Amino acid sequence: MKIIVTVKQVPDTSGKVAVNADGTLDRASMQTIINPDDLNAVEAALQLKDELGCKVIAFTMGPPPAEGMLRELMAMGVDEGVLITAREFGGSDTYATSQIIAAAIDTYGVDQDDIVFSGRQAIDGDTAQVGPQLAEKLGLEQVSYVGAIEKDGDTIKVRRMLEDGYMTIKVKTPCLLTCVKELNTPRYMNIRDILSAYDKPLQVMTYETLKNHPLIDKTTIGLTGSPTNIFKSFTPPQKGVGTMLTGDSKSVATQVADVLAKKHII
Amino acid sequence: MDFNLSKQHQMIRKMMASFTENEIKPIAAETDRTCEFPRENIEKLFDLGVMGICVPQQYGGSGSDALASAICVEEISKQCASTGDIVATHNGLCCDPIINYGTEEQKAKYLPMLTTGHKVGAFALTEPNAGSDASKGQTEARLEGDHYVMNGSKIFITNGYVAEVFVVFAMTDKSKGTKGISAFIVEKDFPGFSIGKHEEKMGLHGSPTAEIVFQDCIVPKENLLGKEGRGFPIAMATLDGGRIGIAAQGLGLAEGALAEAIAYTKGRVQFGKPISKFQNTQFTLADMELGCEAGRLLMYQAAMAKDAGKRYTKEAAMAKLFCTEHAMKTTTKALQMFGGYGYTKDYPMERMMRDAKITEIYEGTSEVQRIVISANMGL
Structure with a gap:
C-alpha cells in the first residue's frame, strides 16, 4: 500500500497579488506557501503512515523552485517527491493540469490498495476541480469534502462534509479523497526529518518523461490547450473595518436596530 | 565567507518561527502572569526534536548542531524568553556535557531520558558564595565504597523544580582548589536530593528557578562525569x-x-x-x-x-x-x-x-x- 498526495504551491495571499498581461497570476514575483487544504491532505496521509507504515509520495506540478515545497513536506515525514515541471505545462487550467498530473500519477503507478489524497481546493483559483478531475482521468472512485477517515482493510469510511450536515460513505481502494480543513491539524516539520529531507528521493517528470502517455496531447495541455480563458484579473477593493457590538442579547439587538434605523433600512 | 544558512538551517528557522507564532506567542503573556512552566509547549518541543537537538540520533536525539540549536532559541525568544531559557539550558548545559564527557554507559542511560523520555535537564554550579567566582563552591562529594555522599546546596538553578536530571559540580578534594572539583550526573530521585526555595524573579517567570539541596545525597560512583578533579x-x-x-x-x-x-x-x-x-x-x-x-x-x-x-x-x-x-x-x-x-x-x-x-x-x-x-x- 502507498499513499499519493497532490500538492500545490500557491501565492501567499497575505502579500501582494501580481497578475500577468494575459490575466494569469505572476507567480514568480509573489511569495508562495503550500496550499492550506493540501497540508490537511498531507497530514491525513502521514497519519495513515503512522498507523500502517505505508509510503507517502507527494506530487506537485510547478516551476523548479517548487522542489523547496516538496522538501518541506519531506521534513514533515513524506517519503518521496515527484516534481512535474516543463515549459509545455505552464499556464494550464484545471482541465489541463489534471491531464498532466493524472499522466504523472499513472506513470508512477496506482495499485489496488493505494489512496490518493488531494486538498479540497487551492486558495488561488478556488475551483475545487483538479481533485475530482484527477479521479475521473485515473478511473478511481472518489469522495470530495472529506472531514473524517477510518480505514478498515480495503474499505475506507469517510465523512463527507456538506453545507448543512454530512454524509457517511464507504469507499474501496484504490480511491481519491479530497480533504477539507476540518479533517485534521497539519503537523510541523521536525528536526530529524528536516536533516534528512534533502537525502530523500525526488523524481522530476518533464514533458519528455510524459509525452508518450495517452493523456498528454499538446492541444490539451498548457495555456493554449486550456479551455478556460481568463477575461480579467483584479484585486477587489478592501472592505472597511467591521464594528463589534458587545453586551447581552437584548442590548446587542437594540444596537443593531439603532444602526439599521440610522441607515433608514428599518 | 559564506553568510548564508544551509537549506536545512533555513528550514529549521521556518519551522521554529511557525511554531513560535502559533504555539508560543499566544500564551507568552499568560505564562509570565501565572509564572507557570509552559509544560505543554515543552512536550511539543521534545516531540519536534528541539529538546535534545544536538544529541546523536542513536541516543534518541535529532543529531543536529550548535547553529541549529541557537536558531531555535533565537526564534522562540522573539516571543517568549522563558521558553527560550528552558530550551537553551536543557540542550546547552545538561545534554551537551553528557554528550561531550559521558561514558558510553552514561550516554546510553541519560541521553534517551533527555530526548525520547521527555525528562528536562539542568546544570548546577552556582552557590550562595560562588557566583562569578565559580571555583569557590562548598558543595562536597565524598567517596564511600561504591557511591559518593554529596552535601551542600546550589542556587539559581534554571529548570530547577521541573528537571529530573542534573549535571552537578562538587568538591571531591578541597585541598586541590579547582583541581578538586568534579562533575556528576544526579537524578532528582536520588536519596538525599531535594528542591529548596523557588525563586520569585523580576522576569523569566515561566522559567522555573530553584535552589537544590544535597543532604547526604547518595550518588552512584558510575555517575561521576569525566574524571575526578576534572569538573x-x-x-x-x-x-x-x-x-x-x-x-x-x-x-x-x-x-x-x-x-x-x-x-x-x-x-x-x-x-x-x-x-x-x-x-x-x-x-x-x-x-x-x-x-x-x-x-x-x-x-x-x-x-x-x-x-x-x-x-x-x-x-x-x-x-x-x-x-x-x-x-x-x-x-x-x-x-x-x-x-x-x-x-x-x-x-x-x-x-x-x-x-x-x-x-x-x-x-x-x-x-x-x-x-x-x-x-x-x-x-
Missing part, C-alpha cells in the same frame, strides 16, 4: 557552549522587541503622522537593526566555530556580551517608543525588558565576558 574545565567548557544559547536568547529578545516597535510606531499617530516617520524614531530603529545584524553574525560565528571543532571561548563570550547588552538596550528603547502603553501589561514590552535584564547576568555576567575576552587577547 572545573568541564564547567567552563560547558558554559562556553551555553553562552551561545544565551546570546541567541538575547538576540531573539532584541529582534522581537524591534518587530514590536516597528509595528507600533507605524500605527501610532502623533503630531499628524505615524511616529515611525520621525527621524528620531527612524535613527533609533536603525541602531536596533544594526545591533541585531551584528549580534547575529557574532552568534553564528561562535556556533559555527563550535560545530567546526575549533576553539570558540572568545567568540562565545563576545556573542553573549554583545547580544545580551543589545537586548537590554533594544527592549528599553522600544518600551520608550510605546510611551505609557509600553509600561502597561497590555503590550509585551515591559515583559521583554524584564526578561532581557537577566541575560546580562546569568551564564557569566557582562563583566565576566569582558574578563574572558580580554584574557584571550594576549594581554
Whole structure:
C-alpha cells in the first residue's frame, strides 16, 4: 500500500497579488506557501503512515523552485517527491493540469490498495476541480469534502462534509479523497526529518518523461490547450473595518436596530 | 565567507518561527502572569526534536548542531524568553556535557531520558558564595565504597523544580582548589536530593528557578562525569557552549522587541503622522537593526566555530556580551517608543525588558565576558 498526495504551491495571499498581461497570476514575483487544504491532505496521509507504515509520495506540478515545497513536506515525514515541471505545462487550467498530473500519477503507478489524497481546493483559483478531475482521468472512485477517515482493510469510511450536515460513505481502494480543513491539524516539520529531507528521493517528470502517455496531447495541455480563458484579473477593493457590538442579547439587538434605523433600512 | 544558512538551517528557522507564532506567542503573556512552566509547549518541543537537538540520533536525539540549536532559541525568544531559557539550558548545559564527557554507559542511560523520555535537564554550579567566582563552591562529594555522599546546596538553578536530571559540580578534594572539583550526573530521585526555595524573579517567570539541596545525597560512583578533579574545565567548557544559547536568547529578545516597535510606531499617530516617520524614531530603529545584524553574525560565528571543532571561548563570550547588552538596550528603547502603553501589561514590552535584564547576568555576567575576552587577547 502507498499513499499519493497532490500538492500545490500557491501565492501567499497575505502579500501582494501580481497578475500577468494575459490575466494569469505572476507567480514568480509573489511569495508562495503550500496550499492550506493540501497540508490537511498531507497530514491525513502521514497519519495513515503512522498507523500502517505505508509510503507517502507527494506530487506537485510547478516551476523548479517548487522542489523547496516538496522538501518541506519531506521534513514533515513524506517519503518521496515527484516534481512535474516543463515549459509545455505552464499556464494550464484545471482541465489541463489534471491531464498532466493524472499522466504523472499513472506513470508512477496506482495499485489496488493505494489512496490518493488531494486538498479540497487551492486558495488561488478556488475551483475545487483538479481533485475530482484527477479521479475521473485515473478511473478511481472518489469522495470530495472529506472531514473524517477510518480505514478498515480495503474499505475506507469517510465523512463527507456538506453545507448543512454530512454524509457517511464507504469507499474501496484504490480511491481519491479530497480533504477539507476540518479533517485534521497539519503537523510541523521536525528536526530529524528536516536533516534528512534533502537525502530523500525526488523524481522530476518533464514533458519528455510524459509525452508518450495517452493523456498528454499538446492541444490539451498548457495555456493554449486550456479551455478556460481568463477575461480579467483584479484585486477587489478592501472592505472597511467591521464594528463589534458587545453586551447581552437584548442590548446587542437594540444596537443593531439603532444602526439599521440610522441607515433608514428599518 | 559564506553568510548564508544551509537549506536545512533555513528550514529549521521556518519551522521554529511557525511554531513560535502559533504555539508560543499566544500564551507568552499568560505564562509570565501565572509564572507557570509552559509544560505543554515543552512536550511539543521534545516531540519536534528541539529538546535534545544536538544529541546523536542513536541516543534518541535529532543529531543536529550548535547553529541549529541557537536558531531555535533565537526564534522562540522573539516571543517568549522563558521558553527560550528552558530550551537553551536543557540542550546547552545538561545534554551537551553528557554528550561531550559521558561514558558510553552514561550516554546510553541519560541521553534517551533527555530526548525520547521527555525528562528536562539542568546544570548546577552556582552557590550562595560562588557566583562569578565559580571555583569557590562548598558543595562536597565524598567517596564511600561504591557511591559518593554529596552535601551542600546550589542556587539559581534554571529548570530547577521541573528537571529530573542534573549535571552537578562538587568538591571531591578541597585541598586541590579547582583541581578538586568534579562533575556528576544526579537524578532528582536520588536519596538525599531535594528542591529548596523557588525563586520569585523580576522576569523569566515561566522559567522555573530553584535552589537544590544535597543532604547526604547518595550518588552512584558510575555517575561521576569525566574524571575526578576534572569538573572545573568541564564547567567552563560547558558554559562556553551555553553562552551561545544565551546570546541567541538575547538576540531573539532584541529582534522581537524591534518587530514590536516597528509595528507600533507605524500605527501610532502623533503630531499628524505615524511616529515611525520621525527621524528620531527612524535613527533609533536603525541602531536596533544594526545591533541585531551584528549580534547575529557574532552568534553564528561562535556556533559555527563550535560545530567546526575549533576553539570558540572568545567568540562565545563576545556573542553573549554583545547580544545580551543589545537586548537590554533594544527592549528599553522600544518600551520608550510605546510611551505609557509600553509600561502597561497590555503590550509585551515591559515583559521583554524584564526578561532581557537577566541575560546580562546569568551564564557569566557582562563583566565576566569582558574578563574572558580580554584574557584571550594576549594581554
